[in-house]
Amino acid sequence: MINTVAEFLEQFKQFALSKIEEEDKDIKHTVAIGDNFEGLTAELLGKAIFKDLNLRMVERSFIYNDSGVISDELDCLLVVGNGQKMSFANRYKYHINDVIAVIQVKKNLYANDIDSSHHNLRSIFDVSEPRDAEPFVGRLLRDAYRLLTSKELPTRERRERFTDRENIIYHYLMMEAFHPLRIVLGYYGYTTEYGLREGFIKKLEEVVKEGPVRGYSPGSFPSLYICGNSTIIKNNGMPMGIPFTDDEFYFPVLTSSSGKPMYHLLELIWTRLSYKFGISSNIFGNDHDIEAAHPFISCKEKKINEDNWGWEFIYHPLTRKQLSVPLVAKPWAPIEVDKNQYTFLHVLSRQGTIDIVADKQFKKFIEVNSLDADQFIKSLLETKLIYVDEGKAGLLVDELHTVFCPDGKVYAGENKSGEMASYFLKKWAEEKKE
The missing domain is CATH 1.10.10 (Arc Repressor Mutant, subunit A)
Incomplete structure (x- = not known):
């Protein structure tokens, strides 16, 4: 089922984009062009969400928490319910528990756009409070922890004997399960997977050239980047799950692929909905194939001083030729x-x-x-x-x-x-x- 819907959305996107370009070819005002692309995103996802769950796509809205803290204005949200109308303009705010996904929309996505989207989506962390967590968060955390670490989710008593690494990974995955999905969606920009990877890594190298920078940890990266037909996918077990390795840089935190960008977007959203609403996994079909992806960035934790930890990253360079080989899903087998x-x-x-x-x-x-x-x-x-x-x-x-x-x-x-x-x-x- 998910494949069929993803293919439909892909065709719809191409049709809608051609309409926008034809109708707006004389528009030069960036805000007007941005509005068109944000509206297109809302329509795309609106055709892929479940009925009877009170879900809706909303544009230019805010997220708040029980303490009254409010996020920056966000392009596009997939939410549950009607939200609260704010006292100014025609804007709405939604409680963090009612937000499934946040999508930062860009007409063009290049290095600086990736970085600005990164910072915009990080404002979600300011309104995320662990006490707001719902029961499904624990189930999502357990499955992700097992998938990545190949161990059972530890009890509180077991966590008291954690190593520093175990403690860091546990809390990283806990917050990944708690935060809404964060997605960067660019319709144009880098035309190839190779270009997207190179642009991303050069910007990251530029940011951290003087040493560790706050806000650039595995947890700060969005769940998914889409640039045209290429994607960068976070490996957090929700649902992408490549187990940790025995290598020094043991955590393959980001992977990349080309083709099926809407498939990856839908898989992220539908996985979160299936946990939140207890929907049967049959929505994903019955082939259980394991999607393939190219290795991109791996990392390991690093102690900076007595009280602080940071992260070190390693890039897995691949040539244009290597990336041109089609990815083939691995059939599930006992x-x-x-x-x-x-x-x-x-x-x-x-x-x-x-x-x-x-x-x-x-x-x-x-x-x-x-x-x-x-x-x-x-x-x-x-x-x-x-x-x-x-x-x-x-x-x-x-x-x-x-x-x-x-x-x-x-x-x-x-x-x-x-x-x-x-x-x-x-x-x-x-x-x-x-």
Whole structure:
């Protein structure tokens, strides 16, 4: 479903843009041109949101919180409800809890436009108060944390033993789940993904050339940048989720792609709506493919002094030729497991956790089957079906399903959104055709 809608929006955008250019070709006043593009954005998203959720697109509005703090004027908001009319002009303000997404609209998007949009959207942080958080924020945080760190969301007691890195990442993801989506949408500007990447990184290098600058951390980057047909996507697990690596710069914070910009925009918005309103994940269709993206910027935390931390970034340069190779989504597939892995997963699903250091039954299982405990656990960690934290193993999936095939192979995987069911129904249907 989401693909079909995204394709429709892409065609609509091109049609609408051609109309604006034809009708406004003699307009030189930048404010008038900007108004047209802001209105187009509102129409684009208005055709993609769900009915019966009291959602609406509004232009030139403000966000406020319980303390009465108000944001800067924002181009375009996706909100719930009618908001409050302000005492001046024809402007409205919306409570932070009623804001799904904030879109900064630009006719042209170049380096300076990216930077100004960055600062405009940061005004949202001034009105974000943790006490305003809704229950869905915790669910979104949990899934993102598991996706990126390959560990279960920690309890308060566990967080008391966090390392500095664990603490920084936890609070970063918590605020990412709490803040509304921040999107920069430019219709023109850099004509290629290569140009967008180069323009972005040169501006970032210019800003931080004298050292760390406040307001340029992973959390400060918007959720998505769209420039024509190219995109820069934040990897925060909401929904883009590339797990942390063992590299020094372990956190791939930004990725890029070309093609399907409206798909990425819709995926961000619909993911947030599905958590907020408890909508079934079936809205995304049943293929469960994993979208591919080009590596762009990775980072790591850096201690500046006794009381302050900053971030270091590394750029992954790619040539025009490398970026011209079409990105291909990776089909979701279950993990083939052997007899011993299946037994461990089965016991784990019943017990919840297994102490792989002190559990006598686990030690006996390892001995009886002549296994190397470290290698065995490592093989299971690589499946992303389990995690190990402080010597205890647990499941990283919510609904573990296993399937025994006629050829004797055994598969395991998540079925929370029907992944296993869809995969094998499709597989068996293809086999029948043969």
